[in-house]
Amino acid sequence: EPEVTQTPSHQVTQMGQEVILRCVPISNHLYFYWYRQILGQKVEFLVSFYNNEISEKSEIFDDQFSVERPDGSNFTLKIRSTKLEDSAMYFCASRDPRYQETQYFGPGTRLLVL
Amino acid sequence: GENVEQHPSTLSVQEGDSAVIKCTYSDSASNYFPWYKQELGKGPQLIIDIRSNVGEKKDQRIAVTLNKTAKHFSLHITETQPEDSAVYFCAASIGANQAGTALIFGKGTTLSVSS
Numbered sequence: 001e002p003e004v005t006q007t008p009s010h011q012v013t014q015m016g017q018e019v020i021l022r023c024v025p026i027s028n029h030l031y032f033y034w035y036r037q038i039l040g041q042k043v044e045f046l047v048s049f050y051n052n053e054i055s056e057k058s059e060i061f062d063d064q065f066s067v068e069r070p071d072g073s074n075f076t077l078k079i080r081s082t083k084l085e086d087s088a089m090y091f092c093a094s095r096d097p098r099y100q101e102t103q104y105f106g107p108g109t110r111l112l113v114l
Numbered sequence: 115g116e117n118v119e120q121h122p123s124t125l126s127v128q129e130g131d132s133a134v135i136k137c138t139y140s141d142s143a144s145n146y147f148p149w150y151k152q153e154l155g156k157g158p159q160l161i162i163d164i165r166s167n168v169g170e171k172k173d174q175r176i177a178v179t180l181n182k183t184a185k186h187f188s189l190h191i192t193e194t195q196p197e198d199s200a201v202y203f204c205a206a207s208i209g210a211n212q213a214g215t216a217l218i219f220g221k222g223t224t225l226s227v228s229s
Contacts (some may be wrong), residue, residue: 045216
C-alpha cells in the first residue's frame with residue numbers, strides 16, 4: 001500500500017539554524033499538508049499546498065516558514081531560523097482528489113532545537 | 115474558526131469491553147469528521163471517517179456516530195483488544211471541494227486496554 005514518507009526521522013539543530021524537512025507524498029495525490037505536534041499536545045495544522053501554491057495557512061505558519069515542491073515527488077518545509085519552541089514532531093500529509101477529504105499522514109520528523 | 119473538544123483525555127478498559135470517545139465541534143460548516151489512531155513514535159493513521167450526510171458508519175469493531183444538530187460525534191470500539199491501546203484523535207474540516215481543508219484536531223484520548 002502506498003505511504004507518505006518523510007526524512008529525516010530525527011533532526012537536532014541549534015537555535016537560529018535553518019532546517020529543511022522533506023516529504024514524499026503518495027503518488028498521484030495533489031493536495032499536500034504540513035502539521036506539527038508539540039510533545040504531548042494535539043496535532044496542529046500549519047499549511048496546505050495545491051497547484052504549486054499555498055492554499056491555506058495557520059497563524060503558526062509565519063515568515064520563518066516556507067514550503068516548496070521542488071520536483072514532481074518531494075514536498076519540503078523550511079524553517080529559516082529555528083527557535084526553541086519549534087521543537088516538535090512535524091507531519092506531512094497528502095490527499096487524493098478522487099477521495100475528497102481523506103488525508104494520509106507520514107511517520108513524522110522529530111525536530112529538536114537546542 | 116473551528117474548535118474541536120475531545121473527551122475523555124484518558125480511558126482505561128478491560129479487554130473485551132467497549133470504549134467510547136466523544137468530540138464536539140463549533141463550526142456548523144464542518145462536514146467531514148475523521149478519526150485517527152496514533153501509536154507511539156508513529157504518524158496518525160486514519161481508522162474511520164464520516165461525512166455530514168451520514169449519521170452512522172461502521173467498520174467491523176469500530177463505529178462512528180454523528181449528530182449534526184448537537185454538533186458532536188463519537189467513536190465506538192467494541193470488543194477491545196490490547197492492540198487497540200493508542201492515542202485516538204478526532205478531527206473536523208469543512209471538507210470537500212476545497213483545496214485547503216485543514217483538519218482541526220481534538221486533544222486526543224489515550225486508550226489503554228488491559229488483558
